[in-house]
Amino acid sequence: MPSGKVKWYDTEKGFGFLSQDGGADVYVRSDALPEGVTTLKAGTKVEFGIAQGRRGDQALQVKLIDAPASVSRNQQNARRKSPEDMVLIVEDLIRLLDGVGEAYRHGRHPDRRAAQPVAKVLRALADELEL
Numbered sequence: 001m002p003s004g005k006v007k008w009y010d011t012e013k014g015f016g017f018l019s020q021d022g023g024a025d026v027y028v029r030s031d032a033l034p035e036g037v038t039t040l041k042a043g044t045k046v047e048f049g050i051a052q053g054r055r056g057d058q059a060l061q062v063k064l065i066d067a068p069a070s071v072s073r074n075q076q077n078a079r080r081k082s083p084e085d086m087v088l089i090v091e092d093l094i095r096l097l098d099g100v101g102e103a104y105r106h107g108r109h110p111d112r113r114a115a116q117p118v119a120k121v122l123r124a125l126a127d128e129l130e131l
Helices: 083-105 112-129
Strands: 003-010 015-020 025-029 045-053 056-066
Touching: 003 025, 015 056, 025 045, 083 112
Parallel strands: 025 056
Antiparallel strands: 003 015, 003 045, 015 025, 045 056
16 A cells, blocks of 8 residues: 655645655545544655546545644643743743844854754743644
8 A cells, every 4th residue: 555645735625635655746635534534734644545536646545644743742631821921931932033033134044052942932832822
């Protein structure tokens, strides 16, 4: 059975494309998704059958193998931080992003010591926003 990753999928339109390991992209429609699955996240590893459609290869019977990790580490039943705490997180993030932006404005990537705190604050904010 061929395998690959989700290249992109548009839930509203009900279709997308899979990047086949060692092959061409494959069209996928919503009716090929497993029961109860309504969308595919880019980067998700999948296995699928292939049939020749009117416009090329089309995926059949998609099986999800491994979904990519979410940016957020949101846990159910987690409590939200207070708005006062969130103000501090957002203000810290803005300050850190200003420093990162400055490096990019000068045509270079930020060094690891500068990038790690930014990533940590971004993850904390993403966790809080997804609660």
